[in-house]
Amino acid sequence: MTREASILNAATRVFAAAGYHAARMAAIAREAGVADGTVYLYFRGKRELFVALFQRGFAEFLAGLDEALASSTPPLDALCAYHLRYLGARYDLAVITQVEMRHSDPELREDIGRIVRPYFDRIEAAIAAMPHDADIKVARRMVFGTLDEQVTAWVRSGGAFDLASLAPEVSRLLRRALGGND
Amino acid sequence: MTREASILNAATRVFAAAGYHAARMAAIAREAGVADGTVYLYFRGKRELFVALFQRGFAEFLAGLDEALASSTPPLDALCAYHLRYLGARYDLAVITQVEMRHSDPELREDIGRIVRPYFDRIEAAIAAMPHDADIKVARRMVFGTLDEQVTAWVRSGGAFDLASLAPEVSRLLRRALGGND
Amino acid sequence: MTREASILNAATRVFAAAGYHAARMAAIAREAGVADGTVYLYFRGKRELFVALFQRGFAEFLAGLDEALASSTPPLDALCAYHLRYLGARYDLAVITQVEMRHSDPELREDIGRIVRPYFDRIEAAIAAMPHDADIKVARRMVFGTLDEQVTAWVRSGGAFDLASLAPEVSRLLRRALGGND
Amino acid sequence: MTREASILNAATRVFAAAGYHAARMAAIAREAGVADGTVYLYFRGKRELFVALFQRGFAEFLAGLDEALASSTPPLDALCAYHLRYLGARYDLAVITQVEMRHSDPELREDIGRIVRPYFDRIEAAIAAMPHDADIKVARRMVFGTLDEQVTAWVRSGGAFDLASLAPEVSRLLRRALGGND
DNA sequence: AATGAATGAGCGTTCATTCAT
DNA sequence: TATGAATGAACGCTCATTCAT
Structure with a gap:
């Protein structure tokens, strides 16, 4: 699975569990097994990721x-x-x-x-x-x-x-x- | 109109205009014509008000x-x-x-x-x-x-x-x- | 001394010691003896304070x-x-x-x-x-x-x-x- | 022009245009036509480059x-x-x-x-x-x-x-x- | 009851630097 | 040497809530 895909998967889980606002970018990164900053290499920000x-x-x-x-x-x-x-x-x-x-x-x-x-x-x-x-x-x-x-x-x-x-x-x-x- | 009612009315307008998350308690208080703290005399918090x-x-x-x-x-x-x-x-x-x-x-x-x-x-x-x-x-x-x-x-x-x-x-x-x- | 004045004094010391960029708003607040958020009641932001x-x-x-x-x-x-x-x-x-x-x-x-x-x-x-x-x-x-x-x-x-x-x-x-x- | 010289030239332009703090190492690297990491082969870091x-x-x-x-x-x-x-x-x-x-x-x-x-x-x-x-x-x-x-x-x-x-x-x-x- | 100044926890995002290739 | 994807520490600012008056 590519990094992008694992971030998207992680984001799906975290957004589903917490809702958009309560979802933390750090939680998504951790769930995806990447560093916080890495998410921003693939998506411009939280909104864009969503x-x-x-x-x-x-x-x-x-x-x-x-x-x-x-x-x-x-x-x-x-x-x-x-x-x-x-x-x-x-x-x-x-x-x-x-x-x-x-x-x-x-x-x-x-x-x-x-x-x-x-x-x-x-x-x-x-x-x-x-x-x-x-x-x-x-x-x-x-x-x-x-x-x-x-x-x-x-x-x-x-x-x-x-x-x-x-x-x-x-x-x-x-x-x-x-x-x-x- | 009682204070409680004007707070509720104000809240309706503000929540409708901004959505729950973007709605500011201060905006509701101002719209209701009361001080920020006063809202909390009638409602335990934002969630309860909503x-x-x-x-x-x-x-x-x-x-x-x-x-x-x-x-x-x-x-x-x-x-x-x-x-x-x-x-x-x-x-x-x-x-x-x-x-x-x-x-x-x-x-x-x-x-x-x-x-x-x-x-x-x-x-x-x-x-x-x-x-x-x-x-x-x-x-x-x-x-x-x-x-x-x-x-x-x-x-x-x-x-x-x-x-x-x-x-x-x-x-x-x-x-x-x-x-x-x- | 008013709060505003103590914030300005604190800011003078912190900006002088660290320079604009390295100066931390938190350090200014602490130096002034107020909470972080309080600084923003008196000044719109770091730049404006400076x-x-x-x-x-x-x-x-x-x-x-x-x-x-x-x-x-x-x-x-x-x-x-x-x-x-x-x-x-x-x-x-x-x-x-x-x-x-x-x-x-x-x-x-x-x-x-x-x-x-x-x-x-x-x-x-x-x-x-x-x-x-x-x-x-x-x-x-x-x-x-x-x-x-x-x-x-x-x-x-x-x-x-x-x-x-x-x-x-x-x-x-x-x-x-x-x-x-x- | 050696790589080192082109990095220095690029740095001059970028520092002049943006100032030390706003200057991005990535911008200097791009301006010099080298990869980000390459700058660090010639200069220990931003400060040293400056x-x-x-x-x-x-x-x-x-x-x-x-x-x-x-x-x-x-x-x-x-x-x-x-x-x-x-x-x-x-x-x-x-x-x-x-x-x-x-x-x-x-x-x-x-x-x-x-x-x-x-x-x-x-x-x-x-x-x-x-x-x-x-x-x-x-x-x-x-x-x-x-x-x-x-x-x-x-x-x-x-x-x-x-x-x-x-x-x-x-x-x-x-x-x-x-x-x-x- | 009412005020509103004060609080301070909380977070998205940036970017210098590293390191596996 | 060279690369550039990955890292993760760092921070200004917001705002729901509190509490002394």
């Missing part, structure tokens, strides 16, 4: 999503299953996603928003690809909000249940909500 | 909700309309709710969770009161997640559209999702 | 100078005597003056320059008030440079000789240099 | 001075002309001389003092070589202070005038000050 972490996690998420969407499963079902399976297998990332996506630092929030937007587009496309009679924006927020809240509950429970197994019920309800059942 | 704020806001929200639920409207529709109408008229509170409800400080998050739980019970009761075939937990998270995400989008937009007017479409979709249409 | 120190020292210097110039002694002689007497009685201030007046931080240097300029005007006025045939700028630099270098040598020696007693010889040579002897 | 720079610059200055003093011009006049001509043609070196000669780091200041002393001896010798009635130390400081302050003013002006052309007026005034006019 954004980079988020960005790469999301890029991987999106890449996998596109693969999942390419299968023969109806897009919305594929998307729901993928969302819950992906985060259900990455507790730390899920924590970060839930906790930090609505961050109080406006700049950070904007960075995050820019990173997440492509996912919103995928959701809208998945909805548009099925028969439905819903307001597309309200529907998109319903889909994301529903999935996101399942993850939040899972994180709140400390990962006590199997997130991925919620997929069938979630997508059944969402499909029916959108009016695309026949 | 929790108190959240708690009272939520208590009022819940009280109004119960009134709304007492009308002849179907509970779920009443709840959706109320949620969007209430926050749609209180931008600062909405910001705080969205941004801070999933806070990175674990202790704070737990406090918030305890405060919000009664609302989850109301949502589950509203679902139970209608014909439906959904998993109650998944459904409750769908309802809350859907409503919450509408608010988040509204906050992100800077309050650029009318939140309350989304209610009919939101409750139509939710009703259909739950299978309670006939 | 400039304030310089400014007040110089203001006092200038006020005393104007008094000295008001006597019946020829201005240039009064000025030389005053310069050497004033700094000769304030070793720490002399150190700061010599060491920091030509500071490498451009902003700081500019602040210092602005503060010192009025003294240059007084010197030029003192020269103009006597019969002389010298270029006024070259002459002003000669007067200041000559006085300044006596102080530098005194500081370098650790204050080992009596600075004020150099005044007669210094002003005799300067008077003669300017061509004002008859 | 002292070496100053030392060599001064050695060259002194060598040229001795040549200038060997001419038939009266020593003091030769010295003044040389001082102003030499620095007037080397802005970077002049900046370093003015800004850093009275450095706040005591050890560095002592090194510098040791390096400059031979020049003081030359000045005293030049004074001694002419008829005069002045205290030799006061006179030496007058000569150096006067010259130095011309350079300081020139540096402060950003090199806006011709330094060397001040020589006749400077040495005229100094000669007259010392009482060596006939």
Whole structure:
């Protein structure tokens, strides 16, 4: 594992455990097994490290999503299953996603928003690809909000249940909500 | 207005504008027109002030909700309309709710969770009161997640559209999702 | 002595002993007998503390100078005597003056320059008030440079000789240099 | 140009532009076209590099001075002309001389003092070589202070005038000050 | 109850220097 | 010799909280 990768991994663990503000750069460095200053050779600062972490996690998420969407499963079902399976297998990332996506630092929030937007587009496309009679924006927020809240509950429970197994019920309800059942 | 109330009001404005971490106790005191030390005569500290704020806001929200639920409207529709109408008229509170409800400080998050739980019970009761075939937990998270995400989008937009007017479409979709249409 | 005054006194000692860069705010606070944060209640930061120190020292210097110039002694002689007497009685201030007046931080240097300029005007006025045939700028630099270098040598020696007693010889040579002897 | 020489040249530029404290070893290395570590093969550290720079610059200055003093011009006049001509043609070196000669780091200041002393001896010798009635130390400081302050003013002006052309007026005034006019 | 001056722990970041290659 | 990635000590400043008045 490259130094950069171990720093990112360490950062994921520390940010997830402590939250952005309480996370200490020194703790990340120690967790990564490098000196404090070394972190700054790879990332400009705390904020950049966090954004980079988020960005790469999301890029991987999106890449996998596109693969999942390419299968023969109806897009919305594929998307729901993928969302819950992906985060259900990455507790730390899920924590970060839930906790930090609505961050109080406006700049950070904007960075995050820019990173997440492509996912919103995928959701809208998945909805548009099925028969439905819903307001597309309200529907998109319903889909994301529903999935996101399942993850939040899972994180709140400390990962006590199997997130991925919620997929069938979630997508059944969402499909029916959108009016695309026949 | 009592001193306590003006401190709470000031805190609402400051927390909403700056976020929990960037909010300065001194700014809250100044905004409330009291000395720094005075805040501590009414609230043990920053965290407690924030929790108190959240708690009272939520208590009022819940009280109004119960009134709304007492009308002849179907509970779920009443709840959706109320949620969007209430926050749609209180931008600062909405910001705080969205941004801070999933806070990175674990202790704070737990406090918030305890405060919000009664609302989850109301949502589950509203679902139970209608014909439906959904998993109650998944459904409750769908309802809350859907409503919450509408608010988040509204906050992100800077309050650029009318939140309350989304209610009919939101409750139509939710009703259909739950299978309670006939 | 007010807190502000004790901080300024402490700062004078610490800056003189260590130089601007090596001087630690914590050392100044400790020397002043206050907490670290207290310094920042009176001065915006290290730079501002230094400039304030310089400014007040110089203001006092200038006020005393104007008094000295008001006597019946020829201005240039009064000025030389005053310069050497004033700094000769304030070793720490002399150190700061010599060491920091030509500071490498451009902003700081500019602040210092602005503060010192009025003294240059007084010197030029003192020269103009006597019969002389010298270029006024070259002459002003000669007067200041000559006085300044006596102080530098005194500081370098650790204050080992009596600075004020150099005044007669210094002003005799300067008077003669300017061509004002008859 | 040897590596050592290019490092010294780079250091001159960087120290002049940024000042001792703000000068970065990495910047010097980059400017010299060598790796960071390479600088330490030639100089023990930042301080030593600076002292070496100053030392060599001064050695060259002194060598040229001795040549200038060997001419038939009266020593003091030769010295003044040389001082102003030499620095007037080397802005970077002049900046370093003015800004850093009275450095706040005591050890560095002592090194510098040791390096400059031979020049003081030359000045005293030049004074001694002419008829005069002045205290030799006061006179030496007058000569150096006067010259130095011309350079300081020139540096402060950003090199806006011709330094060397001040020589006749400077040495005229100094000669007259010392009482060596006939 | 109210004040607000004082406190002091806490931390992100820089950069001279080292050393394995 | 030369490299440049890695090191880690060092420090100015903030701000929640306290407490003498």
